[in-house]
Amino acid sequence: MHRIVILGAGYAGMLTAVSLVGRTRRRDDVAVTVVNATDRFTERLRLHRVATGQRLQHLGIRQLVDDLEVGWVTGIDLTQRTVRIDDEREIGYDTLVYPLGGSxxxxxxxxxxxxxxxxxxxxxxxxxxxxxxxxxxxxxxxxxxxxxxxxxxxxxxxxxxxxxxxxxxxxxxxxxxxxxxxxxxxxxxxxxxxxxxxxxxxxxxxxxxxxxxxxxxxxxxxxxTSGVRVSPLASTAGLTVDDHGRIVTDATLRSVSHPSVYAVGDSAAITQRYGVMHGTCQGGMPTGAHAAAQIARELNGRQPRPFRFGYYHSPISLGRGDAVVQFTHADGSPGRAALTGRAAVWYKETVSSTPWPVFRRALRLPASAMVWRP
The missing domain is CATH 3.50.50.60 (FAD/NAD(P)-binding domain)
Known part of the structure; x- marks a missing residue:
């Protein structure tokens, strides 16, 4: 049994998990386990609305992932390939996906x-x-x-x-x-x-x-809301990290020091042609989709492929009735085009709507499916 453990069920972690469940559903020699602090998926893109008393739909992780361990990750043993949770449980892994986000x-x-x-x-x-x-x-x-x-x-x-x-x-x-x-x-x-x-x-x-x-x-x-601090868990475990504590990855999103660990989302220092990616949902979900595809390739005896990504927009809500969308170059710098007002509200609400339909579609992926398409 090849054990895949995913630490965290944010945007990147959930897409990794459901993509892997979909790609391996016909195999009885692969187990996918998600570890998360709660059994609820948090739409972090919309927490500014929750902060003003607006309610969001309750999205239970177990609706999409059967093997969920609820608890805080307190340690990783890279030699024994185990993960420790706060109640002293230990979970073994063969492949670890690390999508623990920043705060x-x-x-x-x-x-x-x-x-x-x-x-x-x-x-x-x-x-x-x-x-x-x-x-x-x-x-x-x-x-x-x-x-x-x-x-x-x-x-x-x-x-x-x-x-x-x-x-x-x-x-x-x-x-x-x-x-x-x-x-x-x-x-x-x-x-x-x-x-x-x-x-x-x-x-x-x-x-x-x-x-x-x-x-x-x-x-x-x-x-x-200023600054981003990542968990010291990766550094403490002995993974190679950058000055901000993010796991340094190779071109395929594997840790440069421990190839059995994939890093995605905010926790990863991923170098592209334009430099190191900055942590956003826009980049996080594609990293999760890519990691799932490459793990599936490895399970089938093939080599993982490099990750490529370019930014394309920066949508910002300005209350419920106003917004602005800045379209960008691949490196995230502003382009010439922008939307404002009601058109920007529609665009922003469309692209940042609940990812649940995306997750459900990922569950139906064949093992040979291509990687992320926005």
Whole structure:
């Protein structure tokens, strides 16, 4: 029995799992096991909506994957090829897929872990939503000028007009957008009365944030979306990682130090012609699909093939009724084309809708199926 274990059931992990289940369903010598902290699939792309009290469909992982082990992964023994879960269970593997995603970097800013909320999980987003619901008035500080911070700030401002919302980042929001998209984004921020501060945070306090230089921004509730921190699990286990703790892969997505380990999604340092990929769902799901296809090839005695990927868009919601879509070059830099307004809302909601239909189709893949097609 060839044992395939997948650590995490996010976008990349789930697509890897269901693709492998589909490709190996006629074989009785392969077992696919998923390890995840909960039995629920979390649509992280939509957690900014959960953070404002909107409810999403409950998606149970066991609807698609039979062999699910619920628990936190606490260790990997690369020599014995075992994975340890928090209740001291051990699971053996022959091939390991590592798609453990990143989280907001609350460790690098003093006080952030104690006083700031994050959107790292559905539970965290729901906790933040409950806190917002308690405020009849007040100030909300969203730390992080990236896409998550921008979507969260505009969603909060639209749903809670009685609150004052400030978006704080080291760089202005939309720095990777072209002129048309950036102008529309700025117009939306003004319409929603979202204040923008460009500065670096020195510390987070219960009542606000202190900036480098000593200036303070008062706040009644703080949301931290800046930075990405990956789990130290890979480094601790002895896998070769980069400066950010991501597993360094070869061209096929296998670990350069341990070829029995495939790394996908945010946890992988994957080099393409334009450089190392940055972690997004846009790139994460294709890595999962590719890893599944290459593992199936190896099971059939063939060599895995290289992974190739280019970015093609950057869709950003600006509340429920507005959005912007920046079409990009393969390296993620902005192209000339962009959508704004209702057309962008339709596009964004279409491409970031629940991936459940994609997962269901992957279950029906033949073993010889091609890799990811957007």
């Amino acid at each position: 907001a970097d609350t460790a690098s800013v003093p006080g952030a872990a104690d006083h700031a909320y994050t959107l790292d999980s559905a539970d965290g987003a729901e906790l933040f939503a409950r806190r917002l619901g308690e405020l009849s008035e007040g100030r909300v500080l969203v730390c992080g000028g990236g896409l998550t911070g921008l979507e969260a700030a505009t969603e909060i401002a639209e749903r809670f007009p009685q609150l004052t919302v400030t978006l704080l980042g080291r760089a202005g929001p939309g720095k990777d957008l072209g002129p048309k998209a950036r102008d529309h984004m700025r117009s939306a921020l003004r319409r929603l009365c979202v204040s923008v501060e460009v500065a670096e945070i020195a510390a987070v306090r219960r009542d606000g944030a202190t900036l480098t230089g000593g200036r303070r921004i008062p706040a009644d509730v703080i949301l931290m």
